[in-house]
Amino acid sequence: MTASTGTRRPAPRANGRHAAPTAVPPLTKPARPRKIASAERLLPNGLRVAVVRRPSVPMVEFRLRVPFLSSKSHHLARSSLLSETMLTGTSRHDRTSLAIALQELGGDLSVGVDADRLLLSGSALSHKLPDLLALVSDVLIGATYPKQEFVVERQRLIDRVTVARSQPAVIANEALGKRLAPGHPYAVSVPSVEEVADVNAGAVRTMHHDLVRPNGAILVLVGDISANRALDSVERALEHWTGEQGTRKVPPLPSPITGPLQLVDRPGAVQTSLRFGGSSVNRADERYPAYQLANLAFGGLFSSRWVENIREDKGYTYSPRSVLDHSTLGSVFLASADVATEVTAPAILETLYELGRMALLPIKQSELELVRQYAIGTSALSIATQAGLASNMIALLGAGLDLEWLTSHSERLARVTVDEIAAAAGEFLSPRNLVCVAVGDSAVVRADLDRLLDVEVVEG
Amino acid sequence: LGNGLRVVLAPDRTVPVVGVAVLYDVGFRSEPEGRTGFAHLFEHLMFQGSANLEKLEHFRYVQASGGIFNGSTHLDYTNYFETLPSNAFERALFLEADRMRSPRITDENLANQIAVVKEEIRVNVMNRPYGGFPWLVLPPVLFDTFPNAHNGYGGFEDLEDATVEDAAAFFDSYYAPANAVLAVAGDFDPDIAMDMIDTHFSGIRRRKRPVRPNFGEPGLSADRRESVTDALAPLPAVALGYRVPDPGADPTRYLATLLLAELLSDGDASRLQRGLVQSRRLVTDVAAYLGTFGDPLEERDPTRMTITAHYPDSTATDDVIAAVDAELVRVAEQGPEPGELDRVRTKLAGTIFRELDQILNRSLEFAKFELLFGKASMILSLPHLLTEITDLDVRSAAQALEGSGRAIVELIPGAE
Numbered sequence: 001m002t003a004s005t006g007t008r009r010p011a012p013r014a015n016g017r018h019a020a021p022t023a024v025p026p027l028t029k030p031a032r033p034r035k036i037a038s039a040e041r042l043l044p045n046g047l048r049v050a051v052v053r054r055p056s057v058p059m060v061e062f063r064l065r066v067p068f069l070s071s072k073s074h075h076l077a078r079s080s081l082l083s084e085t086m087l088t089g090t091s092r093h094d095r096t097s098l099a100i101a102l103q104e105l106g107g108d109l110s111v112g113v114d115a116d117r118l119l120l121s122g123s124a125l126s127h128k129l130p131d132l133l134a135l136v137s138d139v140l141i142g143a144t145y146p147k148q149e150f151v152v153e154r155q156r157l158i159d160r161v162t163v164a165r166s167q168p169a170v171i172a173n174e175a176l177g178k179r180l181a182p183g184h185p186y187a188v189s190v191p192s193v194e195e196v197a198d199v200n201a202g203a204v205r206t207m208h209h210d211l212v213r214p215n216g217a218i219l220v221l222v223g224d225i226s227a228n229r230a231l232d233s234v235e236r237a238l239e240h241w242t243g244e245q246g247t248r249k250v251p252p253l254p255s256p257i258t259g260p261l262q263l264v265d266r267p268g269a270v271q272t273s274l275r276f277g278g279s280s281v282n283r284a285d286e287r288y289p290a291y292q293l294a295n296l297a298f299g300g301l302f303s304s305r306w307v308e309n310i311r312e313d314k315g316y317t318y319s320p321r322s323v324l325d326h327s328t329l330g331s332v333f334l335a336s337a338d339v340a341t342e343v344t345a346p347a348i349l350e351t352l353y354e355l356g357r358m359a360l361l362p363i364k365q366s367e368l369e370l371v372r373q374y375a376i377g378t379s380a381l382s383i384a385t386q387a388g389l390a391s392n393m394i395a396l397l398g399a400g401l402d403l404e405w406l407t408s409h410s411e412r413l414a415r416v417t418v419d420e421i422a423a424a425a426g427e428f429l430s431p432r433n434l435v436c437v438a439v440g441d442s443a444v445v446r447a448d449l450d451r452l453l454d455v456e457v458v459e460g
Numbered sequence: 461l462g463n464g465l466r467v468v469l470a471p472d473r474t475v476p477v478v479g480v481a482v483l484y485d486v487g488f489r490s491e492p493e494g495r496t497g498f499a500h501l502f503e504h505l506m507f508q509g510s511a512n513l514e515k516l517e518h519f520r521y522v523q524a525s526g527g528i529f530n531g532s533t534h535l536d537y538t539n540y541f542e543t544l545p546s547n548a549f550e551r552a553l554f555l556e557a558d559r560m561r562s563p564r565i566t567d568e569n570l571a572n573q574i575a576v577v578k579e580e581i582r583v584n585v586m587n588r589p590y591g592g593f594p595w596l597v598l599p600p601v602l603f604d605t606f607p608n609a610h611n612g613y614g615g616f617e618d619l620e621d622a623t624v625e626d627a628a629a630f631f632d633s634y635y636a637p638a639n640a641v642l643a644v645a646g647d648f649d650p651d652i653a654m655d656m657i658d659t660h661f662s663g664i665r666r667r668k669r670p671v672r673p674n675f676g677e678p679g680l681s682a683d684r685r686e687s688v689t690d691a692l693a694p695l696p697a698v699a700l701g702y703r704v705p706d707p708g709a710d711p712t713r714y715l716a717t718l719l720l721a722e723l724l725s726d727g728d729a730s731r732l733q734r735g736l737v738q739s740r741r742l743v744t745d746v747a748a749y750l751g752t753f754g755d756p757l758e759e760r761d762p763t764r765m766t767i768t769a770h771y772p773d774s775t776a777t778d779d780v781i782a783a784v785d786a787e788l789v790r791v792a793e794q795g796p797e798p799g800e801l802d803r804v805r806t807k808l809a810g811t812i813f814r815e816l817d818q819i820l821n822r823s824l825e826f827a828k829f830e831l832l833f834g835k836a837s838m839i840l841s842l843p844h845l846l847t848e849i850t851d852l853d854v855r856s857a858a859q860a861l862e863g864s865g866r867a868i869v870e871l872i873p874g875a876e
Contacts, residue, residue: 034476099729106807107807155744314575340579340582376526
């Protein structure tokens with residue numbers, strides 16, 4: 001890449017000055033999407049590896065996904081602590097020397113966990129890939145979870161959980177999750193202080209021993225690397241990482257509890273945090289492209305009905321947005337907006353109106369074309385960087401899809417009709433099928449809400 | 461161009477994507493007294509329609525092209541940007557030129573965006589614990605003059621008082637082409653791009669570039685300490701603000717201070733993480749960074765270094781401050797350990813490469829470096845400039861901070 005300051009002065013036009021263009025220029029012919037060549041290998045230890053050469057900058061991106069879904073009651077607290085302490089010591093490194101070694105690679109390594117998976121994410125200068133893999137191998141095979149570091153991180157997690165539970169967004173998401181997936185591991189994503197305090201280093205070592213195994217895991221590398229050499233490096237570096245996870249039984253996703261709006265009282269709140277959620281379909285479903293576009297038309301981008309209404313017309317809120325969120329066992333529709341306390345009921349009224357309109361009446365062809373182009377274009381943007389491509393690939397492969405799914409998805413989007421969107425919206429955007437949660441000052445907002453719909457108040 | 465607009469081209473045809481960024485040389489610091497938050501409010505107004513576009517059309521044209529857009533307001537500049545598939549390149553130029561020519565600001569749009577900005581402030585500051593900490597509470601302690609010390613999000617009264625006439629005057633003074641930089645990056649032919657830019661932007665009337673006042677202030681001669689109560693926060697926190705060298709006039713000392721901040725708090729091997737978090741278990745989290753929002757090279761003089769710490773025990777504030785001081789003294793007296801600076805530099809180079817991998821970031825960074833430092837390519841030479849900083853430079857940087865007065869703001873938790 002280069003930067004050049006534009007100094008050439010073009011020759012003046014005949015009249016000496018330019019007429020101001022007044023018409024929006026049309027789009028030119030789109031660039032043909034370049035095929036992304038990925039090299040794959042299934043290692044003898046069961047690890048699936050996918051590599052893409054993308055030499056845009058001299059870096060390499062690393063993603064390792066290990067399935068981690070479990071319905072054990074202590075799983076959330078233990079897995080949270082495992083992810084906080086995995087990089088605090090190995091058989092070869094203490095915490096500081098591991099961190100120093102990572103800095104020397106010009107990179108980083110972090111561990112994240114959610115209900116579905118453990119994810120190691122990292123990056124390094126591309127010529128340091130073998131060193132990065134050696135450190136990862138050391139962590140996977142030899143993480144020691146030293147007691148001293150563990151105690152520090154447990155207290156830090158307790159402090160962070162305390163802070164998280166004071167955030168209205170966390171309170172709202174948890175209230176929604178408990179009704180979207182009642183009694184299921186998907187319901188809650190932040191453990192309680194008591195649950196965290198109960199975990200000891202031994203329990204986390206056992207969890208690592210039982211679950212951090214290559215069989216069923218997926219590794220993605222994207223960067224300025226040779227695919228075959230990278231595959232060989234991975235195979236050499238991780239050949240001693242072995243074993244299989246034990247089988248775990250996880251119940252299927254239960255049906256959401258719809259019914260009255262759940263109002264979580266937060267006295268004195270200057271805003272009400274609104275959340276709506278319901279079932280959707282996964283990406284492999286043939287109805288998915290229509291679901292995706294229906295969500296976009298409702299509230300999935302700025303130029304959507306919901307955002308244009310409650311933000312750009314009414315000024316009730318700053319950041320309303322809806323998404324389809326995909327997990328291993330199912331997909332959900334989620335919509336969120338934080339609105340001024342005094343307009344809580346009117347904001348819900350407008351939301352129900354826009355949802356009902358989507359569920360009952362077809363969208364305009366021009367709306368369909370807008371969201372279609374947005375979906376196709378932003379998909380290309382999301383894989384235009386090494387990091388973006390790596391993150392997309394690990395999510396797709398983890399869901400049983402692949403890059404081919406992504407590249408052929410434009411064609412599926414191109415075929416969606418207004419009628420298919422109406423059929424999809426009639427299902428998942430119907431207000432009757434949605435869970436509604438509001439976190440706000442009950443004393444102020446309750447009376448108006450009662451005039452609009454059934455309300456159930458919960459103490460904050 | 462003839463009207464004074466500076467243009468930066470960064471072609472790269474490897475992915476079918478373009479990034480377009482326009483930066484105007486105006487930010488929070490240029491707001492008039494009585495109009496706090498106006499620069500940010502005005503940023504919102506620039507999306508409300510323009511010479512040839514109705515309200516809502518700007519968003520629709522970008523998104524219907526498969527692109528995304530945004531804008532943001534900083535101390536010294538305001539940016540507007542979009543990234544799109546490359547077949548929408550000329551469209552993006554048109555959209556930016558149209559609002560540089562004349563945004564469509566009406567009473568109705570103004571009232572609507574005042575309401576939206578108030579909700580933005582509520583969701584980011586008033587309705588959440590630690591909202592605006594420390595970026596809104598530190599400046600009034602660290603600085604004395606209105607431009608540097610005031611609340612950049614703005615008070616609600618000032619926002620509500622804003623008028624269409626204010627907006628017109630603000631646009632006329634600060635949104636002149638000569639006060640802006642346009643940077644484009646990605647999949648285009650540079651000759652064709654320059655012609656298109658000429659077509660769309662050259663006809664915008666030339667206006668005088670406003671004179672930027674000197675916002676400099678003398679350093680602090682002694683510590684200043686204040687506290688704020690956060691009714692929603694469950695645990696205490698503290699922020700330390702330091703005045704730092706002028707990034708434009710004294711890049712060596714400034715970059716040495718940047719490396720100092722990195723070796724203090726970046727990653728598990730850094731000094732404050734090891735000392736305060738891991739060994740002494742005083743704090744839950746600690747961070748040291750340059751610039752209001754963590755970008756070390758987005759402000760002119762005077763800018764700042766901030767150190768924040770969150771900790772569970774309200775009585776530990778002085779211990780936390782003393783522990784930070786002790787680490788600074790150690791660097792000031794002994795300098796970095798062998799190899800310490802090299803690994804911090806290597807890490808920073810990796811961070812810069814990753815950032816520039818994104819076409820949009822390239823357009824934003826080139827525009828920013830052109831606007832603030834007169835040199836778009838400076839971002840590319842940063843890794844090299846950092847290699848010229850010595851252990852002694854970093855030691856001097858620590859000595860300068862350690863010997864100067866600073867601002868201390870303690871956050872007192874008001875929630876259970």
